[in-house]
Amino acid sequence: MEPTRTHKKVSDPPAGEEPGWTPVTAALAVGEALRVLEGRWKLLILFQLFGGNVRRFSELERAIPEVTQKMLAQQLRQLEADGIVRRVVHPEIPPKVEYSLTVWGQSLCPVLDALLKWSARREETPEA
Template sequence: MPDRKQYTPVTAAIDVEAAFKLLEGRWKLLILFHLFGGQVRRFSELQRLIPGITQKMLTQQLRRLEEDGIVKRTDHQEVPPRVDYRLTDWGQALCPVLDAILEWAERRDEFEFTEPASRARDRGTGRETS
């Protein structure tokens, strides 16, 4: 394994934000969770497993995940046509990362929270002012 890149707070934030952008959107995480563990799924099976997703949206999300190197699409040259999807090794490496995020989220109640200081808001936009 090559030496790990050295990060500054700025470069770390930029790279983490770029990684999160690969996963953003309403459906990508659902698709990934249905493919973890080496699952191989056909398009119709994914559509059935993810209520509310349209055929167009599933197609777009799978294409994007494939372009980003997270999902592998296999077109079996058969009649009738059969296409299936699985995670690449890099995509499968997301499983422990997302499990760690899930565990972190579950622990939220273990920590004390203080009320944030009231912040002034712009009357026109509703955005916080400094």
């Protein structure tokens, strides 16, 4: 006869299922996601790249005229380090650098769209 176990086996949730969030772990995870988007220019950059758009650095500069070159480069580097933006350098003279969203970055589109709709509903809500 096999001994009876007194505990449940701990394992990862099946594919496609969310982990068992607690209020603390959920708050930490959302905070980390918001940290990735933190920065005055990151959302403007993302909205320029949504929909499969590929932009050169100079095109992003023109699309966001208030940003300095230094700040744009810094924000793009951070988005690249976080796996949101892909940077492709073409071996030409002068160098041609293009930016686009990774698959992970493109997956932010419906999330930010939902946040935009949530924000718009605030004006319609009587308690606001």
